[in-house]
Amino acid sequence: MALKRPSLGNMSSVDLEDEECTDVQLALADCLWTTARDGAVRLRMEETGIAAEPPITTLQLFQRTVQLCGNKPALATKRGGQWETTTYLQYYQQCRAAAKSFLLLGLEPFHGVGILGFNSAEWFIADIGAIMAGGLAVGIYATSSPEACQYVAANCEANVLVVENHQQLVKILEIEDQLPHLKAIVQYHDELNEERAGLYTWKDFMELGTGVPDSKLDNIIASRKANQCCTLIYTSGTTGRPKGVMLSHDNITWVTKAFGESLNLTDNEVTVSYLPLSHVAAQILDIWIPICFGGTTYFANPDALKGTLVSTLQEVRPTTFFGVPRVWEKIQEKMKDMGSKSSFIKQKISSWAKKIGLGANYNRMNGINSTPWGYALADSLVFQRVKTALGLDRCSTCLTGAAPISRDTIEYFLSLDIPLLVGYGMSECAGPHTVSLHEAFRTSSCGRCLVGCMIRIHQPQEDGAGEICYWGRHVFMGYLNMPEMTMEALDEEGWLHSGDLGKLDQDGFLYVTGRIKELVITAGGENVPPVPIEDALKEELPIISNAMLVGDQRKFLSMLLTLKCTVDVDTGEPQDDLTAEAIQFCQQLGSSATRVSEVIGTKDPAIYEVIQEAMDRVNQKALSNAQKVQKWAILGKDFSIAGGELGPTLKLKRPVVLSMYEKVIDGFYVS
Structure with a gap:
């Protein structure tokens, strides 16, 4: 479709000086990796194909889309029962306003702007505004403890922290004295419960930088290079301290285009943002792919994962x-x-x-x-x-x-x-x-x-x-200030080692x-990948919610099981009541159990017998005797984010579970 070029309003000529964004400038670099916040890397460019396309910054990408789609809706937020939209031109102007305010607050080049809260237009604007102002955008999981917030904010030397509400603000105030680089805090939802120096509402923050000259911001935007860092993604830290993954402008703009073109995305795409934006998948899919293709992002309610997601999907389609x-x-x-x-x-x-x-x-x-x-x-x-x-x-x-x-x-x-x-x-x-x-x-x-x-x-x-x-061009720059960890991930040739095991078939399909x-390594030295065994059991038993294989350095394998139960919609905590599906499963077996505690307390013969039968069927398919599960136990509570067993993307935190249920596991191996 033909896209009408919008009026650029009060945007300076410098903003969109190069209509095709073909002015490619790279910082000098002869190495594929760096751990310095202001460092640069040599891009993994190829001679032909999509990997040979000229690199651009995220800001050039944004400018290009504003030129083509400025009057199209970019963001949609529900207020008072109605969806309110923000056009690409308005979006860009608000990001510039935020960038000017960050500069006024003293944001230093390549220092962090931490963002702590649920998905919203303000989250996006703070993220891109930080990049425009020459800083590093840093998402912090909304479920993070004060200690986890302190680690990330200190590691990225955050000058500004942007928080959603008073609940998140309290976390930061608790560890504020441990953040020597922090200059200001901005709360983007609700009114402030107190007034104090360095603390701003979103409205006040957005007006702070009004007097900052356009030319100052334009010069900073123009100085950013595609092979420099713009965003830090912190790993979940399940196997050690979180690592700050440095992603360059080219990492983001290149993978966005490559991924979107693989999926045949168009400028009419509509998506719903609800997963944690501190995770790389949500940032790519919610922020950058819509910007790349001119799509629209709708924001779900904060309680999306507690039951309102489908109603939002029904509205947004x-x-x-x-x-x-x-x-x-x-x-x-x-x-x-x-x-x-x-x-x-x-x-x-x-x-x-x-x-x-x-x-x-x-x-x-x-x-x-x-x-x-x-x-x-x-x-x-x-x-x-x-x-x-x-x-x-x-x-x-x-x-x-x-x-x-x-x-x-x-x-x-x-x-x-x-x-x-x-x-x-x-x-x-x-x-x-x-x-x-x-x-x-x-x-x-x-x-x-x-x-x-x-x-x-x-x-x-x-x-x-x-x-x-x-x-590929999407392989990261390195871990911030962690050269040894970076060299563990990248070999001498520059290949990124994933830590995952897998194989390719003759048609090029990857199987993880x-x-x-x-890997569970038994006392006999057998390497056992747990996921296939866990998945096999869950497929056999519709009553099982989570299964975790254990037995590292032990004589045999065992398994921890949880049953499908209801969840408190307000807290996300698993309840004792079984789900309707689980109750129906029990009834089909002749069991009258309706609660997890009933199944465990009576060691319900029907349930325990069917689980053992399913385990026997899984064991029959084992590649060796060492890969057979000999003992198992049903836990009294399902895994959850609130309980700490699952990460923000609902991935199992195995070390946490091993620690929490150490006594249960040890009981498997008592002679």
Whole structure:
């Protein structure tokens, strides 16, 4: 479609001086890595293809989109029951205003601006404003403790911290005296409970820099180079202190374009922002891909993961939606629960349609250009209705990633004609490295490598599995102030070692089989990847919520299990009550249990027996006796973010669980 060039209002001529953003300037660098905040790297450019495209900064990318899409809605926030939109031109101007205010507050070059809170337009504006002002944008998980906030803010030498509300402000005030570089705090929602020097409301903050000359900001923007750092992504710290992953402008702009083009995204994309923006996936998908392609980002309610997400999806009807595996699993559980309450006829129709849908998608996967008989009727009676009920009737790109997803969940959504495209990568490669596509996917695979990137399997074993290594323009600069850790991640040739184990098939599809640091190494020296065994058991038992394999340096393997239970919508805490799906499962076995405590307290014979039978079936498929699970226990409480067992993206924190349930685990091995 033809895009009308907007009026640039009061934007100076310097802002958009180069309409095509072809003025490529790089800071001098002869090394692929650096750990200095103001350092620069040699880009991994190729001679042809997408990896040869001229590098640009994130700010040049933004300017280009403002030129093309300035009057289009960029952001949408719900206020008073109505969606209010911000155009790209307004968005850009607000980022400039924030940048000027950061400068007035004393933001120094390549020092951090920490942002602590739930997704919002203010979060985006603070992030990009920090980059415009020459600082480093730094997301901090909203669930972080004061101690975790202090570590990140001190590590990036944050000059300014932007917090959502009083609850987050209290965390910062508690550790403020331990932040020698901190000059100001900005609260972007609600009124301040107190007035004090260096503390600002969002409104006051945005007006602070009014007197800063445009020319000063323009000069800083022009001085930024594509091979310099603009953003820090802090790792979750489950295996040690969090590391500040330095992402360059080129890392972000290049991977955004490569990933978006792989997915055939257009300038009409609509997405919903709800996952933690301190995570690289949310930043790429919510902030930078919309900017790259001129799409619109809608902000979900802060309680999205407590039950309001689907209602937001129904209103927004996104064209692109990303859900971590646990989000898709929760949707699956809810739909199964609703299906179990349907009439006999509706259940029969649904079952028939799902077989059609699964067959159609397996045909597509196998390159068979035909659909099973009855597909059109199944689509009309079931698929379209389900998609509409979920708010996904316009969604052509349903993505998942950030943690392993079970084959059962993939096949469930395939049966509803909702293919989940699996992305795989890490913070150190600015998000995605492989992705499944509608025309190229395998149910147990993470897809193929992005065009312009490469995969190498390091030290493959007999089955072809080894450590997955990455190469591409998206590979990070290094860990801030951590040269030794950086050199552990990057080898002498510059390949990024992921720490994940996997293998490639003859068609180039990647299969991740485990993580080196998560490998359970038995006392006999057998290396056991836990995820395949855990997933196999969960597929056997719909009552199981989480499963974690243990047995490192032990004589045999054991497993910790949790049952599917309800969750307190306000706190996110797992409850004792079983879910409707779990109760139905119990009833089918002849058990009257409705609570986790009932199952454990009575060692419910029906439940314990069916779990053991499922474990026996999983053990029959084990590659060796050392990979068989000999003991297991049901825990009294499910894993959760609130409990500390799950990270912000719902990934299992294995070291935390090992520590919390040390006595239970030791009990497995008492003679």
